[in-house]
Amino acid sequence: MRSIALATLLAGSAALAGCMTTAEPVTASNTVCGTYGxxxxxxxxxxxxxxxxxxRSNAYGFWDVDKDGRISRSEFENCWRGGGFYRTAxxxxxxxxNYWTAFDANGDGYxxxxxxxxxxxxxxxDRNGNGRIDSDEWVWWPR
Known part of the structure; x- marks a missing residue:
């Protein structure tokens, strides 16, 4: 009886193992804008x-939600607030x-x-000019 129960348990475990999926890569919590990661x-x-x-080269299309070839201020705000492209901390x-102002160089709203x-x-x-942006530079910088 024990061998039958053990065989049943092992068969069930093997069947469940086949259902396991691999972990998804870490991506944004905002599934519209941040699916790039x-x-x-x-x-x-x-x-x-x-x-x-x-x-920059891979995520532009995700932030251009309405696919009109440009990112509006509201698309940018929604994507930015949605997060998921940078660590929460x-x-x-x-x-x-701040970032909208830095990015919209010509001030046309797109x-x-x-x-x-x-x-x-x-x-x-990159205020200190060292070629990388650290958490202090990312979290806050003057307008």
Whole structure:
């Protein structure tokens, strides 16, 4: 009787093991804008130029929610407030206007692909000029 129960238990366990799925990669909590994932890919607390440029080139389409080829102020705010692209400990959803101001270089109320996470924005955020953005620079910087 014990061997039958053990065999049944093992067969059930094997069947359940086949149902297991692999863990999904860490992505944004905002499923519309942030499905690309985090900027700080290696989670070392710094954003390198490569990480910035990779995020910039891959995530623009996610933030352009209505797919009109540009990101409006409201799309940007909604995506920024949705979070998920940067670790919660280093992120303040209320600072979206600082980043909007840095990104919307021509002040037209929209971000083109050239403005979105641009080199000019990088320069304004990387205040100490060391080629990487640390958590202090990311969390707060002057307008």
């Amino acid at each position: 985090y900027i700080d890919v290696n989670n070392d607390g710094f954003i390198t130029g490569d990480e910035w440029n990779t995020y 280093y992120y303040n959803p209320d600072y979206w206007t 971000l083109s692909n050239d403005e979105y996470w641009s080199a000019a924005a990088w320069t304004r955020i």
